[in-house]
Amino acid sequence: MFEMPVIDRAKCDGCGLCVSVCHCNILVLVDNVVTIIREERCVSCNRWCTQCEDVCPTGAIRWPLEIVIE
Amino acid sequence: MAVQVEFLKSVPYFCGLSIAELHSIKEVIFEKTLQRGELVLIEGEPAEVLYLVASGAVKVFKTSAEGKEQILNIVRPGESFNDVSIFDGGPNPASVQAMGPVVLYGIRRSDLEIILRDHPLVALNVTKVLAGQARHLGSLVEDLSFRHVIGRVAKILLEHAGDGTGARPRLTQQDMAAMAGTVREVVGRSLKALEEEGVIRLERHRIVITDKEALKDMVAAYF
Numbered sequence: 627m628f629e630m631p632v633i634d635r636a637k638c639d640g641c642g643l644c645v646s647v648c649h650c651n652i653l654v655l656v657d658n659v660v661t662i663i664r665e666e667r668c669v670s671c672n673r674w675c676t677q678c679e680d681v682c683p684t685g686a687i688r689w690p691l692e693i694v695i696e
Numbered sequence: 697m698a699v700q701v702e703f704l705k706s707v708p709y710f711c712g713l714s715i716a717e718l719h720s721i722k723e724v725i726f727e728k729t730l731q732r733g734e735l736v737l738i739e740g741e742p743a744e745v746l747y748l749v750a751s752g753a754v755k756v757f758k759t760s761a762e763g764k765e766q767i768l769n770i771v772r773p774g775e776s777f778n779d780v781s782i783f784d785g786g787p788n789p790a791s792v793q794a795m796g797p798v799v800l801y802g803i804r805r806s807d808l809e810i811i812l813r814d815h816p817l818v819a820l821n822v823t824k825v826l827a828g829q830a831r832h833l834g835s836l837v838e839d840l841s842f843r844h845v846i847g848r849v850a851k852i853l854l855e856h857a858g859d860g861t862g863a864r865p866r867l868t869q870q871d872m873a874a875m876a877g878t879v880r881e882v883v884g885r886s887l888k889a890l891e892e893e894g895v896i897r898l899e900r901h902r903i904v905i906t907d908k909e910a911l912k913d914m915v916a917a918y919f
């Protein structure tokens with residue numbers, strides 16, 4: 627199981643948009659950088675939520691997908 | 697929270713205005729707060745207010761006859777929405793929904809007309825904002841109406857597919873958009889279309905190719 631979402635702390639400008647859209651409330655700003663708390667809760671979020679990635683203006687928070695052949 | 701002049705300074709609409717001018721504009725701006733999921737505009741309804749996002753993010757989307765949602769844009773702090781219908785007097789071209797808690801600044805059309813008359817610089821700024829939006833929508837429309845994007849997305853999936861051991865790099869929809877030469881809204885739609893055709897399955901952290909041969913056929917058909 628991969629850690630989700632993936633954060634690049636250097637790119638985060640602390641705007642807080644991802645925190646505001648996350649309906650699982652697993653994201654917070656710590657020292658002006660986004661941080662995941664309660665990682666297990668994102669598992670309960672809707673399939674293909676990816677809203678944190680959608681709103682991030684700097685590309686600091688990403689939700690990469692693995693592509694596999696069945 | 698009162699309307700902040702400091703914030704208005706950073707809004708492209710008001711770029712280059714003096715503090716005194718911003719103070720006079722501030723007088724006609726009203727604030728509106730939204731909860732997650734609340735709709736602020738509904739497609740097809742008359743448009744009376746131009747909105748600026750003060751905090752949070754909203755999504756602008758259209759709903760097809762089959763009830764499918766297509767996101768046209770995500771609007772972030774400092775950016776505006778509903779510009780086109782405010783200026784041409786037509787109905788809202790799309791619906792707009794809060795993605796989380798949102799604070800909006802609204803300007804009624806009648807007040808905006810006065811602002812434009814009193815501050816010609818704003819008219820110049822508006823032209824730039826509208827031109828930027830037209831460019832974004834232009835590329836979106838082009839890609840949404842051409843099936844070849846699905847072929848390109850299918851090709852990317854095949855090229856990046858692994859055996860599930862994590863050896864292959866994972867891709868975001870943004871990565872795929874950059875590779876396919878399109879925007880991520882179109883990638884999202886293409887993936888959903890491929891799922892509907894039964895060739896892939898979208899799981900939480902994965903895209904599972906369920907019919908590799910059909911996917912290959914799609915690549916061949918569009919290239």
Ligand code: SF4
Nearest residue numbers: 648668671675676678
């Ligand atoms: S994917 Fe959705 S639920 Fe998960 S962290 Fe991002 S915004 Fe929150």
Ligand code: SF4
Nearest residue numbers: 638639641642644682
């Ligand atoms: S939206 Fe992006 S830049 Fe803003 S706080 Fe979240 S990760 Fe950082």
